[in-house]
Structure formats: structure tokens, C-alpha cells
Amino acid sequence: MMTRPENVLKFCPKCGSSAFHFEGERSFLCNSCKFHFFINGSAAVAALIENEKDELLLTVRAFHPNKGMLDLPGGFVDPNESAEDALNREIKEELNLDIKEAHYLGSFPNQYVYSGYTVYTCDLAFRCKVQGWNQVHIHDDISDIQFVNKENIDWNAIGAESIKKIIKAHWNM
Numbered sequence: 001m002m003t004r005p006e007n008v009l010k011f012c013p014k015c016g017s018s019a020f021h022f023e024g025e026r027s028f029l030c031n032s033c034k035f036h037f038f039i040n041g042s043a044a045v046a047a048l049i050e051n052e053k054d055e056l057l058l059t060v061r062a063f064h065p066n067k068g069m070l071d072l073p074g075g076f077v078d079p080n081e082s083a084e085d086a087l088n089r090e091i092k093e094e095l096n097l098d099i100k101e102a103h104y105l106g107s108f109p110n111q112y113v114y115s116g117y118t119v120y121t122c123d124l125a126f127r128c129k130v131q132g133w134n135q136v137h138i139h140d141d142i143s144d145i146q147f148v149n150k151e152n153i154d155w156n157a158i159g160a161e162s163i164k165k166i167i168k169a170h171w172n173m
């Protein structure tokens with residue numbers, strides 16, 4: 001894929017030299033300043049939130065990648081932030097909901113293409129309970145929400161493969 005780091009990064013981010021070579025698998029080495037640059041998985045969080053009818057909350061993405069497609073609420077973990085704090089922050093930012101309980105489900109690797117560059121993510125999924133739905137708002141990088149169940153979910157409308165896997169794991173499918 002042309003968006004992979006080895007096809008996009010041409011210069012050493014430390015000294016600017018073009019003697020910057022992909023070593024295969026997951027690192028670059030600069031032959032000029034010897035800087036060793038690693039491509040690691042970026043942590044992200046995804047929340048599984050159900051309403052009183054056991055329907056799962058999905059968000060509609062407001063921006064690319066996968067604009068207009070369905071997603072779980074969540075996002076990237078900031079530098080120096082815990083996954084739990086990222087979960088609370090993202091759910092507050094996107095939905096104005098407060099998480100009361102969160103239980104870790106598992107992690108799901110994904111590839112997220114943004115600005116023509118592939119970011120390898122490790123999506124950490126949490127089953128969450130929220131304080132209440134009264135103050136729910138649609139904010140930030142989502143344009144709408146919908147509630148789905150096993151019978152009516154449209155798998156083809158979900159953008160990311162990792163999100164499909166998370167939902168299937170949640171429903172034991």
C-alpha cells in the first residue's frame with residue numbers, strides 16, 4: 001500500500017537527510033546521523049455502550065477516513081494519557097456522556113489511513129455503562145448516532161475491520 005510509512009517517509013525526521021532507509025518490518029535507520037526511527041502501534045480506545053434495550057450505540061463519522069460510515073465512539077490515546085482517561089475524554093467530547101463503569105474487552109489491531117499515511121493502531125475495546133442519557137449531544141468528529149442490535153446491524157456500513165471484530169467479540173459472534 002502506497003500509504004505505508006516505508007512508501008511515504010523520505011527524510012530523516014531528526015537531521016533531514018535523505019539517507020534514511022527502511023530496515024524492513026518496523027524501523028528506519030538514518031545513515032547520516034544514525035537515528036533509529038521505529039514504527040509502533042498507536043493506542044486507541046473504542047467504547048461499547050448499550051441503552052436500556054441492550055442496543056449498541058454506533059456513531060456516524062463526520063470526517064474522513066470513512067466519512068458517513070459507522071464506528072464506535074472513541075479515538076486515539078494522547079501522549080502521556082492512560083487508556084481509561086482517553087476513554088472518558090473521548091466519550092465526553094463526542095457524546096457528552098459520563099462513563100460510570102468500564103470493563104476491558106480486548107485489543108484489536110487496525111490500519112488507519114489519514115493524510116495519505118497509514119497509522120497502525122491498537123484499538124483497546126471497553127464495555128461501558130454511562131451515568132444517564134439525558135445530556136447526550138453529538139459533538140466533535142461525529143455527525144449522528146444510532147442504536148443497533150444483532151438483527152438489524154449493517155456490517156457493510158462499518159468502516160473499520162477492527163470495529164467489526166470488536167462488535168463481534170462483544171456479542172460473542
Ligand SMILES: [Zn+2]
Nearest residue numbers: 012015030033
Ligand atoms: Zn538523520
